[in-house]
Amino acid sequence: MTEARWMKEPRAGRRRTTARIAGVRGCLFPDGGAEPVAPKSPPPARDTFQRLSDCRSPAMERPVPPPLLVSRLLVSEQPFEVTLTETVLCWQPLRPKKASSSGTGHLSVPVCDIVAVCETEEDGIGKESGRWQKMPSFSTDLTLHAFTVYHVQRSKEHHWECNEVTFHCSDHLLCNQWVKALKEQLDLQAMRPKHLIIFINPFGGKRLGKQIYDDKVAPLFQLACITADVIVTERANHARDHLIEADLEKYDGIVSVGGDGMFSEVMHGLISRTQKNSGIDENYPTAELVPCDLRIGIIPAGSTDCICYATVGTNDPITSALHIIIGDSQPIDVSSVHHKHMFLKYSVSLLGYGFYGDTLIDSEKNRWMGPSRYNFSGFKTFLSHHCYEGAVSFLPATETPGSPRDPKPCTAGCHICKYSGDQLKVSQKAMKLKCIDEEQQQWKVVKGKFLAINSTNMSCACPKSPKGLSPAAHLADGTIDLILVHKCSRLNFLRHLIRHTNNDDQFDHAFVEVHRVKEFKFTPKYCDEEDTDIQDVGKNLFGQICRDHPSCSCAQHQSSWNCDGEIIKHAAIEVRVHCQLLKLFVRGIEK
């Protein structure tokens, strides 16, 4: 790996806020201007939850660590006292009034938010203007010594940008000392990936995946010295098949460039590979799946990018690339879907029968329309107003704090997810020891005619529905929010759908019920002929309900399940959540 040195042209994804400077002021410390660096042993790797508390307010919440380096350097032609500790780089103006007009804006950056540090080549010629810049009178040397720190800058609506600040030093030795000290601190950020495998779907969304990666993401990875094996997919399931066979030992993470379907493919490859390595049979519905070690990053380049939006708060490729670079890590729950004793799919966002299943089936016929196919097919499905008769059996999540009606959403560092993750692991072990039979737990059954049956593992927020289908769903608490929309008039259903796009409570309707569950099963009233055992279950559940009532508008046929944007043909399914099975290069939505 070579260090990236490409600071001549400002590129997409990096914002330069500091003015070029043309002079240096002598340092006050006799040994070249820097206080000595005390050698430290590396801190243990910490997950995003722990590192978030470091980043929030290092000075207020914990004792201030001793400085590793202190120097007087120039930033935007103004003298600053610059201090580096294990957790923060800060620069205090020595002439505060002038500093406020210098435009630097940022006076400290947590070390965990630093993307890269590079020595900057300066020769007294303003590289942007091409003209000589005004030199301060004390400068005797036209060759300047500077280094640039690239760091995460929060922008509006959860967007992150890569900002940069350039520090000018009196001599090369001091400059080297700073670059070395900063790089040493970056090397201690043990959660950061160094080598990635990247899959790009060239046909997802508006077919811009390759361009988005080349223009916005690759330069940032290069800056952060992240190397990558890039595979542009040539067919559907290319990424999944590759992951099942490839040597994954050499990678620190996997990146999916595309939409939710592409992410789903990568996720299936990784989960199946992990189970294969551990000798777990995915077809066994109650198998305890083994959590995946590698994290997955999502560079949004699809039509909806719901999974990215619901875990980051925006679908912006640069923001996602920066979360990958700084090594964020957020566990997420995954549901497994089985039909009888056959594994069908995994799901992390929406599993929807009826309205969302029918919309997906129709939208697949209209792929040529691009992302607008979802609006078109959604409208058609709404007009058709099909409802489907069946029975939903579910196991309520009783040990988990929180409810789908909570006013507060799951955010970065969520205590419920952390607590629930720990608790569920303990209770799973206890369950194994005591051999508690699931039959002993309290299953509930809801029979009826449904316009939609939706199960969500996360809020499922997306630009069209900023709060999502289940605004209080948690990313990693080991539960599913099960939303049952019973048969109602078109107008009422429209009212319910509209509430997904505004701040009104979409569950506050008599025909909508929502449950937080660990498992559920759906048995349609009308089954395929080969599903004889499901027909038997159906006979027990339904008797003669509705059989001779064509006017009730129940479709005699079945709908399909929309599983994270992929179609599942079987209507009768069993779904079970696996707490924190997967990790993403995100931190959840920041407050």
Ligand SMILES: Nc1ncnc2c1ncn2[C@@H]1O[C@H](COP(=O)(O)OP(=O)(O)OP(=O)(O)O)[C@@H](O)[C@H]1O
């Ligand atoms: N080279 C390829 N040719 C055809 N299909 C591909 C290729 N690579 C991946 N796919 C498949 O394309 C499907 C859709 O991709 P993707 O999710 O990236 O875009 P999208 O459907 O437009 O976005 P979203 O899922 O967010 O709505 C995925 O199921 C994936 O398996």
